[in-house]
Amino acid sequence: MSAESDHAIPIAFARAASQAQEIEAILQEMLIAAEVANDTKTRSFEGIAAKIEKLPLGPLKKTSEVRRDVQSGLCPGTWFPISRSS
Secondary structure, three states, X not given: OOHHHHHHHHHHHHHXXXXXXXXXXXXXXXXXXXXXXXXXXXXXXXXXXHHHHOOOHHHHHOOHHXXXXXXXXXXXXXXXXXXXOO
């Protein structure tokens, strides 16, 4: 293997990790906004955000608001620029 190919795999993983973090941040923001807008328990923004920011990407993708947005076609338009940026 050449030195270039030895570095290609870690670089690809770093890009994928960066994209996953960006997607996770967007999902968190979407869910926080939805929770704040639909809150009937008069919870504080900070309380809602703190709870949601603890969630990793997997559980974030399983929330009903995110699933609805994915099915409506909103998310692919958001994710495409992120995935194309690498």
